[in-house]
Amino acid sequence: MRHVIIGNSAAGIFAAEEIRRLKPEDKIIILSDEKEPAYSRCLTSYYIAGKVEEENMRIRTKNFYHDLNIEFYPGEKVMEADVSKMFLKTSSGKVIDYDRLLVASGARAVQPDLDGGEGTGVFTLRTLSDARGIVERCKKTDRAVVAGGGLVSLKATYGLMARGLKVTVVIASGQILSQVLDDKAAGLIQKHLEKHHVEFIFGHEVMQVILDEEHSCQGVKLDDGTELSCGLVVIGKGVIPNTDFLNKDEVEIGQGIKVDQNLKTSADGVYAAGDVAESFDFFNAKSALYAIWPNATAQGQIAGSNMAGEKMVYEGALSMNSMNFFGLNAICAGESRARGSGFDISFEYDPQNNYYRKFVFHQELLAGYILVGNVARAGILTGMIGQKISPPDCAALLKNGVASLGI
Known part of the structure; x- marks a missing residue:
């Protein structure tokens, strides 16, 4: 049996390990459009900050591919997948057939x-290569602009500040982290970042990167005409699943590749996992993208098992995010923003001490939470999502956390 895996990050690596565990003699091929061995994307901002070296970003040893008898093709981008004839075409002209495809x-x-967005000194932050470029550019400037107020943007901001740059964050909405936190939690983090000299501009967008004669970034222009001087721009406007090589008439694609509970797609012998897969929510069964590391590893392991002949079921994804900015911790999971009807909310809020504890319930079931400041035992809380919690237990949770429940 030939197993081909497109992708060399969390989902792909965990799938390969599971296939090899179950099928010692099967052939495994991993294709990656990046030239790196497997590494943690979660650490790119820490690399920019100078807190971690490249070798410590690797998620497997140098001998991983050899030890598991995996054919690894770095820098080999898949250009076309013919799922009816079960083969792939790559950027170098290789044609690779498969029996099972992940x-x-x-x-x-x-x-x-963006006008001027192609200039030198303009980056997104997704890959190790992006992070390397940002680090090199930091040596040539002391000012940066970050466009966007999401988690990647703020982690990039942290990394740039740690490098000694003055950073201005331009956000179209009126709140940082609006996709993951409510206004109270976001407000605490914003004020904490401002105390560390991060400047925020809300309600505006970067419309142009100002370039010099050498096509190098010298600043940005906002939608109201304001110009900000900088030598580096990081654009954080979200991500889009890599599905361009697939034929939508052969593989069902919505926001991402649609999968069932076995991580199978609509095409025979084809599975999907990780940031490219549109799976369903553990709590509310809604279909969506859940582009976070824990979901990718779980999906990869289950997809790999099923490619090897098992019948494992994926129980659903859960939205989770954790962050630390200059010593202030925050974690959220599940229906943390309680958007929609039918939710009950209990919270404690102490802005003077950077403390916030919020629990969201739906029909007496814990549906989500936000913790800012004290995030002890958050993992246990995450495991409790979907469980029934009584009003007295809820009060105890607010006051003392999960320790109050004897856990």
């Missing part, structure tokens, strides 16, 4: 159509 191709950073 699409774990991840996602790429959105590239806005």
Whole structure:
């Protein structure tokens, strides 16, 4: 049996390990459009900050591919997948056939159509190569602009600040981290970042990168005409799943590649996992993209098992995010923003001490939470999502956390 995996990050690596465990003699091929051995994308901002070296970003040893008898093709981008004839065409002209295919191709950073966006010194932050470029550019400037207020943008901001740059963050909305946190939690983090000299501009967008005669970034212009001087721009406008090589008439694609509970796609012998897969929510069964590391590893392992002949079921994804900015921790999971009807909310809020604890319930079931400041035992809380919690237990959770429940 020939197993081909498109993608060399969390989902692809965990799938390969599971296939090899179950099928010692089967052939495994991994194709990656990046030239790197497997590494953690979660650490790119820490690499920019100078807190971690490249070798410590690797998620497997140098001998991983050899030890597991995996054919690894770095820098080999898949250009076309013919799922009816079960073969792939790559950027170098290779034609690779398969018996089982896992699409774990991840996602790429959105590239806005920005005047001057192609200039030197303009980056997104998705890959190790992006991070290397940003580090080199930091040596040539002391000012940066970050466009976007999401988690990747703020992690990039942290990395740039740690490098000694002055950073201005331009956000179209009125709140940082609006996709993952409510206004109270976001407000605490914003004020904490401002105390560390991060400047925020809300309600505006970067419309142009100002370039010099050598096509190098000298600043940006906002939608109201304001010009900001900088030598480096990081654009954080989200990601889009890598599905361009697939025929939508052969593989069902919505926001991402649609999969069932076995991580199978609509095409025979084809599975999908990780940031490219549109799976369903553990709590509410809604279909969506859940582009976070824990979901990718779980999906990869289950997809790999099923490619090897098992019948494992994926129980659903859960939205989770954790962050630390200059010593302030925050974690959220599940229906943390409680958007929609039918939710009950309990919270404690102490802005003077950077403390916030919020629990969201749906029909007495824990549906999600946000913790800012004290995030002890958050993993246990995540495991409790979907469980029934009584009002007295809820009060105890707010006051003392999960320790109050004897856990």
